[in-house]
């Protein structure tokens with residue numbers, strides 16, 4: 425069994441959960457925050473049998489869109505010697521960042 429942790433854009437979260445539920449996957453949604461943009465994102469966790477892994481990942485891949493986002497770099501990203509002059513940077517926030525972990529044991533009691 426695998427545990428899939430997918431960090432996705434908030435706007436994609438409910439649609440993708442609908443699709444996963446329709447296909448019989450169990451999923452848990454966590455409200456998370458990206459360390460770089462300091463903006464909200466969503467982390468979905470989903471335990472699946474090994475033979476379902478590729479199907480799950482392909483659903484996430486199809487439904488999650490990458491987005492260009494403009495953000496201001498703030499002082500916490502600068503060294504102490506730099507002056508605080510916020511400036512905009514454009515980053516591409518991925519469709520999804522996916523971690524796949526081996527599950528040692530899965531129990532429902």
Ligand code: 2BA
Nearest residue numbers: 431457458459460461462463465515516517518519520521
């Ligand atoms: P954030 O950390 O808010 O990052 C948002 C986007 O900013 C990233 O998109 C990337 O394009 C850019 N970025 C991140 N760190 C950067 C840095 N040090 N310098 C320049 N640009 C940087 P994605 O790579 O698609 O990541 C989207 C979100 O997925 C991230 O939000 C973070 O919450 C999570 N994430 C991505 N890679 C991760 C990893 N290796 N470990 C844990 N979480 C990760």
